Amino acid sequence: MIVDFIIIGQGIAGTWLSYYLLKEGKSVAVFDKENNQSASNVASGLINPVTGRRxxxxxxxxxxxxxxxxxxxxxxxxxxxxxxxxxxxxxxxxxxxxxxxxxxxxxxxxxxxxxxxxxxxxxxxxxxxxxxxxxxxxxxxVDMRKFLDGYRKYLYQQNLLADEEFDESLINFRDDFIQYKNIKAKKIIYANGVQASRSKYWVNLPFxxxxxxxxxxxxxxxxxxxxxxxxxxxxxxxxxxxxxxxxxxxxxxxxxxxxxxxxxxxxxxxxxxxxxxxxxxxxxxxxxxxxVERRPFVGVHPLYDQIAILNGMGSKGCSLAPWFAKELAENLVYKKQINPLADVQRFSKMLSSTERNFDK
Ligand SMILES: Cc1cc2nc3c(=O)[nH]c(=O)nc-3n(C[C@H](O)[C@H](O)[C@H](O)COP(=O)(O)OP(=O)(O)OC[C@H]3O[C@@H](n4cnc5c(N)ncnc54)[C@H](O)[C@@H]3O)c2cc1C
Structure with missing residues (x-):
């Protein structure tokens, strides 16, 4: 099976990302182990333009x-x-x-x-x-459970969703594609919420x-x-x-x-x-x-062109996820710039040192 993108996670981030990529005519394979206690399923769905005691x-x-x-x-x-x-x-x-x-x-x-x-x-x-x-x-x-459940059913019907744990140790890098089990893809995108902090590619990000x-x-x-x-x-x-x-x-x-x-x-x-x-x-x-600095992690890994991330939505996933999913989709498809405050390239030094360590 050949797809443009593998997406790990169908919380609010993975949902919007796959939505925009499909809209751009790209093919996706989404891996999401169903979890009714994920942040997106527990969230109230509130979008509030003001915050704090002040x-x-x-x-x-x-x-x-x-x-x-x-x-x-x-x-x-x-x-x-x-x-x-x-x-x-x-x-x-x-x-x-x-x-x-x-x-x-x-x-x-x-x-x-x-x-x-x-x-x-x-x-x-x-x-x-x-x-x-x-x-x-x-x-x-936002009625989060209605949105996520409805979208999940849609992905199932289109044969685009695997309800299973994605195992990062099975990723194989080839010259111009990435292989995961029987799937060949151009890129793998981590939209898997808190679990991304345990990924060997992203462990050094300040989650x-x-x-x-x-x-x-x-x-x-x-x-x-x-x-x-x-x-x-x-x-x-x-x-x-x-x-x-x-x-x-x-x-x-x-x-x-x-x-x-x-x-x-x-x-x-x-x-x-x-x-x-x-x-x-x-x-x-x-x-x-x-x-740590309350801004999301969005974009392609500074060392691995075939690995990307959409994460770090904190307490504002309902509003930030669609915006940054669109930015990431347009970056992947048209090479449009990602907001530098959210672009994961701002951590290129940290991410490079992580990689050197686990290569040893
Ligand atoms: C109590 C609470 C209230 C909140 N209220 C609001 C609110 O009112 N408004 C707001 O904007 N935000 C709110 N939030 C924050 C919001 O929930 C998060 O910002 C958002 O849901 C994060 O979405 P996500 O898709 O990045 O991660 P998640 O929702 O965690 O989704 C990640 C998905 O990836 C799957 N996954 C992870 N690893 C793997 C793997 N290896 N293989 C397969 N699947 C995998 C998980 O099972 C999950 O389904 C709240 C959060 C909490 C906890």
Whole structure:
């Protein structure tokens, strides 16, 4: 079998990359061992243009917001499904300095912050909150599981997906192609999330594994047209009465599994936030493929022209993955330049020394 590209991983990165390469008329073989606890399957799918206690605009928000809306909508049209919805965030600051940060942004006429389009009185029926409420607009929510499952079925039907572990030790380099089992390809692209940090080609990249957990709760009666944010806890509507509630950022952890500590503290926070009953249905956790300088790893290996990467999406995979998948696809097909802040060539020194070490 001969293909243009082998892609390892069908999380949000591998999904978008294969989508754009197929659109360019290229052939792909995707390897993805099904894992319902992958970062992409556990993510809430929120795309939020502001961040942090100082309420700052996120990296590339001006370009990313219209782009993601268009791309997820077009993919939805292609697959006759709706993958993205606008669900603005109602933020409930928990302290005066946070409230002031929002008031400052409104004064500065920040494009994304406004007074809420819903009566405070109405919100008091559901939530306890001591300060003002603010609305971040626009914010989007991607139905990640619907998108990934739908796309997986499509790849299966086209005979483009192998539900198996890709074994890097079986890669054979030839002069003008790369051989993996019975497949000959021009390049292999690592879109395999945190597992790329164990690849001999990428081990020296400054990866950070950032664990996050979430509870899935049943809450009756809460308006599903908004997302609600209380400190680090965000309530995102999954479907009628079912809410994704999370998350946290753990850099030191004993286990990758959900922990009782998170469940207990989150349940306790929910009891103080909510005036209406809730029932916990599930508890999820996963590792975000983050990077030390919070920028993705995109492009061809500086030493191995036949190996490339699309990774390091951190906590922003839903917006960064489609953008950088498109950049990588256009780089592979047309040799277009990748944003230097994301191009993996910025680590060419580190990657070269890795290689020398494992060659010995
Ligand atoms: C709790 C939590 C909440 C989050 N919420 C959001 C959010 O609201 N918005 C947002 O933008 N981001 C969010 N994120 C971050 C987002 O999930 C990640 O940035 C993104 O999913 C990373 O996608 P990926 O495709 O790079 O990796 P992954 O989703 O990890 O996908 C990699 C895939 O590769 C497969 N794979 C790995 N190695 C192999 C191999 N050798 N052979 C075959 N298959 C392999 C894995 O099984 C997996 O399916 C959240 C993350 C967490 C943990």
């Amino acid at each position: 309420v700052v605009t996120t990296w590339m928000a001006e370009e990313l917001m219209p782009f993601v809306w268009k791309e997820y909508s077009e993919a939805g049209n292609f697959f006759h499904a709706k993958y993205i919805q606008q669900k603005n965030i109602l933020v409930f600051p928990s302290a005066p300095d946070l409230q002031n940060a929002f008031l400052e942004r409104i004064k500065e006429q920040n494009n994304y912050i406004q007074s809420p389009g819903v009566q405070k009185q109405e919100l008091h029926a559901y939530f306890n909150f001591p300060f003002e409420v603010f609305e971040i607009s626009p914010c989007y929510v 950070v594994q950032n664990k996050g957990q979430a509870l899935i709760a049943e809450i009756e009666g809460l308006h599903t047209s908004f997302t609600y944010k209380f400190g680090h806890l965000t309530f995102i509507s999954l479907q009628q009465n079912l809410w994704w509630i999370g998350s946290n950022n753990e850099l030191n952890f004993q286990t990758t599994a959900p922990t009782e500590d998170f469940k207990i503290s989150t349940e306790s926070s929910l009891r103080s936030i909510l005036k209406i009953p809730f029932t916990i249905k599930e508890h999820w956790s996963s590792l975000r493929p983050a990077t």
